[in-house]
Amino acid sequence: MRLAGKIAVITGAGSGFGRGIAEAFAEEGAKLVIADIDEKRAADVAKAIGSRAVATTADVTKKADVEAIVRSAVSTYGGLDIVVNNAGITHKNQSLMTVSEEDFDRVYAVNVKSIYLMTLAAVPELEKRGGGSIINTASTAGVRPRPGLTWYNGSKGAVIALTKSMAAELAPRNIRVNAINPVIGETGLLEEFMGVPDTAENRARFIAGIPLGRMSKPTDIANAAVFLADPASSFITGVALEVDGGRCI
16 A cells, blocks of 8 residues: 555545545555544544544644644654645635635635644654655646636645745755645535536536546545655655646646
């Protein structure tokens, strides 16, 4: 198994891309901390995975909660090898002039500040294991931004930039940092991203811009995350991997 003996924490793992990543990591032999702000969802995912997973409830915008996620990995399994900063949120697709300050602050807290907090908490533990892999869920929105999600786009652009800077700075510690850029996906946030009801007609408008002809699925993102966590990718760092069906071509 590709991740046998590895210990990972995954934020936002109670649903969507995060759950897909957790399930894929478990299949590859990793031991997991399933972190999510929704206690029941986190518990359900951990239960479904079984003995190699524990759940923790956490708000990734709060330092104490993030530190508790890392402590859970160390106390339960003895260390930490892989961090997946997957928790994310968006504002509804709308004019940039009508997004509230509260929504703006929340988007940047969840999408950007959380990575800062996790880095402070996790890097010392990764160093104790001789290095590790950090994977940030960014977005094609940070590469090819479009109207309606301007402030969200900016947050994901920040994730891509900090991923590259983190990679350069943490390389001497043997800590690799990469990002995944999903295209719009079949997750619980779909209607927020579209800004319209989730109907076949509305989906078709978004799919029209994806050359491979469909939205992303959790399994697509999970497969990319397994590769970036796998020692087989040990010479890859600072990459923002587009998993987008050709959207960014």
